[in-house]
Amino acid sequence: MTAATTPLPDRRLVVSIHDVSPAFEDSIDRLADMIGDILGGPRFAMLVVPDHWGAAPLDRAPAFARRLRGWAGAGVEMFLHGWFHRDTSDHRGAGAAIKARYMTAGEGEFLGLSADEAEFRMRRGRDVVEQAIGEPVAGFVAPAWLYGAGAMTALKACDFALAEDHFRVWRPATGAVVARGPVVTWASRSPARTASSLAVAAAARALPDWLPTLRVAVHPGDVTKESLMTSIDRTIRSLSGRRTVARYADLPGVEGGRGGSPIGSGLVPEGVS
Numbered sequence: 001m002t003a004a005t006t007p008l009p010d011r012r013l014v015v016s017i018h019d020v021s022p023a024f025e026d027s028i029d030r031l032a033d034m035i036g037d038i039l040g041g042p043r044f045a046m047l048v049v050p051d052h053w054g055a056a057p058l059d060r061a062p063a064f065a066r067r068l069r070g071w072a073g074a075g076v077e078m079f080l081h082g083w084f085h086r087d088t089s090d091h092r093g094a095g096a097a098i099k100a101r102y103m104t105a106g107e108g109e110f111l112g113l114s115a116d117e118a119e120f121r122m123r124r125g126r127d128v129v130e131q132a133i134g135e136p137v138a139g140f141v142a143p144a145w146l147y148g149a150g151a152m153t154a155l156k157a158c159d160f161a162l163a164e165d166h167f168r169v170w171r172p173a174t175g176a177v178v179a180r181g182p183v184v185t186w187a188s189r190s191p192a193r194t195a196s197s198l199a200v201a202a203a204a205r206a207l208p209d210w211l212p213t214l215r216v217a218v219h220p221g222d223v224t225k226e227s228l229m230t231s232i233d234r235t236i237r238s239l240s241g242r243r244t245v246a247r248y249a250d251l252p253g254v255e256g257g258r259g260g261s262p263i264g265s266g267l268v269p270e271g272v273s
Protein backbone atom coordinates (compact mmCIF):
# COMPACT_ATOMS: atom_id res chain seq x y z
CA MET A 1 0.00 0.00 0.00
CA THR A 2 1.18 3.53 -0.73
CA ALA A 3 2.15 5.13 2.57
CA ALA A 4 2.28 8.71 1.33
CA THR A 5 -1.39 9.42 1.95
CA THR A 6 -4.02 8.38 4.48
CA PRO A 7 -7.16 6.76 3.10
CA LEU A 8 -10.15 9.08 3.24
CA PRO A 9 -12.90 7.69 5.51
CA ASP A 10 -15.71 9.05 3.32
CA ARG A 11 -14.22 7.63 0.14
CA ARG A 12 -14.64 3.90 -0.34
CA LEU A 13 -13.10 1.29 -2.62
CA VAL A 14 -14.94 -1.97 -3.35
CA VAL A 15 -13.06 -4.68 -5.26
CA SER A 16 -14.57 -7.78 -6.86
CA ILE A 17 -13.40 -10.84 -8.79
CA HIS A 18 -15.89 -11.82 -11.50
CA ASP A 19 -16.65 -15.19 -13.09
CA VAL A 20 -15.53 -17.29 -10.17
CA SER A 21 -15.93 -20.88 -11.38
CA PRO A 22 -13.99 -24.14 -11.20
CA ALA A 23 -13.31 -23.49 -14.92
CA PHE A 24 -10.93 -20.66 -14.00
CA GLU A 25 -9.43 -21.86 -10.74
CA ASP A 26 -5.81 -21.01 -11.55
CA SER A 27 -6.65 -17.50 -12.77
CA ILE A 28 -8.85 -16.83 -9.76
CA ASP A 29 -6.10 -17.99 -7.42
CA ARG A 30 -3.70 -15.59 -9.02
CA LEU A 31 -6.10 -12.65 -8.80
CA ALA A 32 -7.14 -13.46 -5.22
CA ASP A 33 -3.50 -13.75 -4.11
CA MET A 34 -2.50 -10.51 -5.79
CA ILE A 35 -5.45 -8.49 -4.52
CA GLY A 36 -5.26 -10.02 -1.04
CA ASP A 37 -1.59 -9.04 -0.84
CA ILE A 38 -2.31 -5.45 -1.82
CA LEU A 39 -5.32 -5.05 0.48
CA GLY A 40 -3.78 -6.89 3.43
CA GLY A 41 -6.28 -9.75 3.37
CA PRO A 42 -9.21 -11.13 1.41
CA ARG A 43 -11.11 -7.85 1.46
CA PHE A 44 -12.92 -8.32 -1.84
CA ALA A 45 -16.04 -9.90 -3.28
CA MET A 46 -16.33 -12.92 -5.55
CA LEU A 47 -19.03 -13.30 -8.21
CA VAL A 48 -19.73 -17.01 -8.55
CA VAL A 49 -21.09 -18.69 -11.70
CA PRO A 50 -22.93 -21.94 -10.82
CA ASP A 51 -22.31 -23.66 -14.18
CA HIS A 52 -20.15 -21.65 -16.55
CA TRP A 53 -21.29 -22.29 -20.15
CA GLY A 54 -22.91 -25.51 -18.94
CA ALA A 55 -19.46 -27.05 -18.62
CA ALA A 56 -18.32 -26.28 -15.07
CA PRO A 57 -21.01 -27.24 -12.53
CA LEU A 58 -20.03 -26.03 -9.09
CA ASP A 59 -22.11 -28.75 -7.43
CA ARG A 60 -19.85 -31.33 -9.03
CA ALA A 61 -16.61 -29.61 -8.03
CA PRO A 62 -16.36 -30.37 -4.29
CA ALA A 63 -12.72 -29.33 -3.96
CA PHE A 64 -13.42 -25.91 -5.47
CA ALA A 65 -16.58 -25.57 -3.36
CA ARG A 66 -14.48 -26.14 -0.24
CA ARG A 67 -12.14 -23.39 -1.36
CA LEU A 68 -15.09 -21.03 -1.81
CA ARG A 69 -16.27 -21.89 1.68
CA GLY A 70 -12.79 -21.07 3.00
CA TRP A 71 -12.80 -17.71 1.26
CA ALA A 72 -16.30 -16.95 2.51
CA GLY A 73 -15.23 -17.87 6.04
CA ALA A 74 -12.27 -15.50 5.71
CA GLY A 75 -14.64 -12.64 4.91
CA VAL A 76 -14.98 -12.68 1.12
CA GLU A 77 -18.47 -11.56 0.08
CA MET A 78 -20.02 -14.07 -2.31
CA PHE A 79 -22.48 -12.97 -4.99
CA LEU A 80 -24.45 -15.14 -7.37
CA HIS A 81 -23.39 -14.23 -10.92
CA GLY A 82 -25.91 -15.68 -13.38
CA TRP A 83 -26.28 -19.38 -14.02
CA PHE A 84 -24.51 -20.25 -17.29
CA HIS A 85 -23.17 -16.70 -17.81
CA ARG A 86 -23.67 -17.18 -21.54
CA ASP A 87 -26.67 -15.69 -23.30
CA THR A 88 -28.74 -18.56 -24.70
CA SER A 89 -32.03 -16.72 -25.31
CA ASP A 90 -33.61 -15.09 -28.34
CA HIS A 91 -33.88 -11.38 -27.85
CA ARG A 92 -37.00 -9.39 -28.52
CA GLY A 93 -36.11 -6.12 -30.14
CA ALA A 94 -33.06 -5.09 -32.09
CA GLY A 95 -31.71 -2.89 -29.30
CA ALA A 96 -31.41 -5.73 -26.83
CA ALA A 97 -29.94 -8.05 -29.44
CA ILE A 98 -27.29 -5.54 -30.47
CA LYS A 99 -26.39 -4.83 -26.87
CA ALA A 100 -26.01 -8.52 -26.11
CA ARG A 101 -24.02 -9.36 -29.21
CA TYR A 102 -21.68 -6.45 -29.60
CA MET A 103 -21.23 -5.14 -26.11
CA THR A 104 -20.58 -8.40 -24.32
CA ALA A 105 -19.68 -11.10 -26.85
CA GLY A 106 -22.88 -12.96 -25.97
CA GLU A 107 -22.39 -13.11 -22.19
CA GLY A 108 -25.55 -11.21 -21.23
CA GLU A 109 -27.40 -14.25 -19.90
CA PHE A 110 -30.08 -12.27 -18.02
CA LEU A 111 -30.85 -9.69 -20.69
CA GLY A 112 -33.41 -11.72 -22.61
CA LEU A 113 -34.88 -14.08 -20.00
CA SER A 114 -38.55 -14.09 -18.99
CA ALA A 115 -39.25 -13.28 -15.34
CA ASP A 116 -40.09 -16.95 -14.69
CA GLU A 117 -36.91 -18.26 -16.23
CA ALA A 118 -34.79 -15.56 -14.55
CA GLU A 119 -36.32 -16.41 -11.17
CA PHE A 120 -35.80 -20.14 -11.74
CA ARG A 121 -32.11 -19.63 -12.50
CA MET A 122 -31.64 -17.18 -9.63
CA ARG A 123 -33.20 -19.52 -7.06
CA ARG A 124 -31.40 -22.59 -8.35
CA GLY A 125 -28.10 -20.74 -8.63
CA ARG A 126 -28.43 -19.31 -5.15
CA ASP A 127 -29.03 -22.81 -3.76
CA VAL A 128 -25.90 -24.14 -5.45
CA VAL A 129 -23.68 -21.28 -4.26
CA GLU A 130 -25.09 -21.27 -0.73
CA GLN A 131 -24.62 -25.03 -0.53
CA ALA A 132 -20.98 -24.49 -1.43
CA ILE A 133 -20.23 -21.56 0.87
CA GLY A 134 -22.45 -22.54 3.81
CA GLU A 135 -23.96 -19.09 4.23
CA PRO A 136 -26.28 -16.67 2.42
CA VAL A 137 -25.04 -14.94 -0.72
CA ALA A 138 -24.50 -11.17 -0.51
CA GLY A 139 -26.60 -10.51 -3.61
CA PHE A 140 -26.95 -11.07 -7.34
CA VAL A 141 -24.98 -9.54 -10.22
CA ALA A 142 -26.11 -10.29 -13.78
CA PRO A 143 -23.41 -11.39 -16.25
CA ALA A 144 -22.07 -8.37 -18.15
CA TRP A 145 -24.14 -6.25 -15.71
CA LEU A 146 -27.05 -6.63 -18.14
CA TYR A 147 -30.60 -6.95 -16.75
CA GLY A 148 -33.71 -7.35 -18.87
CA ALA A 149 -37.19 -6.57 -17.58
CA GLY A 150 -37.68 -10.21 -16.56
CA ALA A 151 -34.46 -10.18 -14.54
CA MET A 152 -35.52 -7.01 -12.73
CA THR A 153 -38.85 -8.58 -11.73
CA ALA A 154 -37.16 -11.80 -10.61
CA LEU A 155 -34.57 -9.91 -8.54
CA LYS A 156 -37.34 -8.49 -6.36
CA ALA A 157 -39.17 -11.82 -6.11
CA CYS A 158 -35.99 -13.55 -4.94
CA ASP A 159 -35.34 -10.92 -2.28
CA PHE A 160 -31.62 -10.47 -2.93
CA ALA A 161 -30.05 -7.95 -0.56
CA LEU A 162 -27.99 -6.20 -3.25
CA ALA A 163 -27.57 -6.00 -7.01
CA GLU A 164 -25.32 -3.90 -9.24
CA ASP A 165 -24.94 -2.85 -12.82
CA HIS A 166 -22.20 -0.84 -14.46
CA PHE A 167 -23.44 2.42 -13.00
CA ARG A 168 -24.87 1.65 -9.57
CA VAL A 169 -25.38 -0.68 -6.65
CA TRP A 170 -28.93 -0.93 -5.38
CA ARG A 171 -31.22 -2.78 -2.99
CA PRO A 172 -33.77 -4.68 -5.11
CA ALA A 173 -36.37 -4.69 -2.30
CA THR A 174 -36.69 -0.90 -2.27
CA GLY A 175 -34.81 0.26 -5.36
CA ALA A 176 -32.60 2.38 -3.09
CA VAL A 177 -29.27 3.15 -4.73
CA VAL A 178 -26.33 2.68 -2.36
CA ALA A 179 -23.49 3.56 -4.74
CA ARG A 180 -23.22 5.41 -8.03
CA GLY A 181 -20.50 5.66 -10.63
CA PRO A 182 -18.96 3.38 -13.25
CA VAL A 183 -16.91 0.30 -12.46
CA VAL A 184 -13.21 0.39 -13.31
CA THR A 185 -12.58 -2.84 -15.17
CA TRP A 186 -10.30 -4.31 -17.80
CA ALA A 187 -10.91 -6.04 -21.14
CA SER A 188 -8.67 -8.79 -22.45
CA ARG A 189 -10.50 -9.86 -25.62
CA SER A 190 -8.79 -7.64 -28.16
CA PRO A 191 -5.77 -5.32 -28.30
CA ALA A 192 -7.98 -2.26 -28.87
CA ARG A 193 -10.20 -3.05 -25.89
CA THR A 194 -7.22 -3.80 -23.73
CA ALA A 195 -5.65 -0.46 -24.67
CA SER A 196 -8.79 1.49 -23.86
CA SER A 197 -9.24 -0.28 -20.53
CA LEU A 198 -5.63 0.55 -19.60
CA ALA A 199 -6.36 4.21 -20.38
CA VAL A 200 -9.52 4.21 -18.26
CA ALA A 201 -7.67 2.65 -15.33
CA ALA A 202 -4.89 5.23 -15.63
CA ALA A 203 -7.50 7.98 -15.59
CA ALA A 204 -9.11 6.47 -12.48
CA ARG A 205 -5.72 6.61 -10.74
CA ALA A 206 -5.11 10.19 -11.79
CA LEU A 207 -8.53 11.78 -11.32
CA PRO A 208 -9.63 13.39 -8.04
CA ASP A 209 -11.70 11.26 -5.69
CA TRP A 210 -15.10 12.77 -6.42
CA LEU A 211 -17.11 9.57 -6.19
CA PRO A 212 -17.91 8.42 -2.64
CA THR A 213 -17.69 4.78 -3.74
CA LEU A 214 -15.45 3.49 -6.50
CA ARG A 215 -15.80 -0.10 -7.69
CA VAL A 216 -13.01 -2.10 -9.28
CA ALA A 217 -13.74 -5.44 -10.99
CA VAL A 218 -11.31 -8.00 -12.39
CA HIS A 219 -11.93 -11.07 -14.57
CA PRO A 220 -10.09 -14.39 -15.06
CA GLY A 221 -9.08 -13.35 -18.60
CA ASP A 222 -7.08 -10.45 -17.15
CA VAL A 223 -4.30 -12.83 -16.11
CA THR A 224 -3.57 -13.60 -19.77
CA LYS A 225 -1.95 -10.19 -20.31
CA GLU A 226 0.84 -8.89 -18.13
CA SER A 227 -0.02 -5.32 -19.10
CA LEU A 228 -3.45 -5.80 -17.53
CA MET A 229 -2.04 -7.39 -14.38
CA THR A 230 0.40 -4.49 -13.98
CA SER A 231 -2.41 -1.98 -14.44
CA ILE A 232 -4.67 -3.82 -11.97
CA ASP A 233 -1.87 -3.93 -9.40
CA ARG A 234 -1.13 -0.22 -9.81
CA THR A 235 -4.77 0.80 -9.77
CA ILE A 236 -5.79 -1.15 -6.67
CA ARG A 237 -2.61 -0.06 -4.89
CA SER A 238 -3.19 3.60 -5.73
CA LEU A 239 -6.92 3.64 -4.92
CA SER A 240 -6.59 1.67 -1.69
CA GLY A 241 -3.98 4.17 -0.54
CA ARG A 242 -6.50 7.00 -0.91
CA ARG A 243 -9.75 5.24 -0.11
CA THR A 244 -11.07 3.05 2.68
CA VAL A 245 -11.44 -0.54 1.48
CA ALA A 246 -15.10 -1.47 2.02
CA ARG A 247 -17.48 -4.38 1.69
CA TYR A 248 -20.64 -4.14 -0.37
CA ALA A 249 -22.60 -4.94 2.80
CA ASP A 250 -21.11 -1.88 4.47
CA LEU A 251 -22.15 0.61 1.81
CA PRO A 252 -24.21 3.32 3.48
CA GLY A 253 -27.82 4.17 2.77
CA VAL A 254 -29.04 5.89 -0.31
CA GLU A 255 -26.30 7.79 -2.10
CA GLY A 256 -27.40 10.89 -3.95
CA GLY A 257 -31.11 10.05 -3.89
CA ARG A 258 -33.22 8.22 -6.44
CA GLY A 259 -33.86 9.15 -10.01
CA GLY A 260 -31.52 9.52 -12.94
CA SER A 261 -31.59 7.04 -15.79
CA PRO A 262 -33.44 3.76 -15.25
CA ILE A 263 -31.38 0.95 -13.79
CA GLY A 264 -29.95 -1.31 -16.43
CA SER A 265 -30.23 1.20 -19.24
CA GLY A 266 -26.53 1.93 -19.49
CA LEU A 267 -24.05 0.48 -21.94
CA VAL A 268 -21.26 -1.72 -20.70
CA PRO A 269 -17.69 -1.29 -21.92
CA GLU A 270 -17.08 -3.53 -24.86
CA GLY A 271 -15.81 -7.00 -24.22
CA VAL A 272 -16.35 -7.02 -20.48
CA SER A 273 -18.64 -9.46 -18.73
Ligand SMILES: [Zn+2]
Pocket: 018, 019, 081, 085, 143, 144, 273
Ligand atom coordinates in the same frame (compact mmCIF):
# COMPACT_ATOMS: atom_id res chain seq x y z
ZN1 LIG B 1 -19.11 -12.14 -15.60
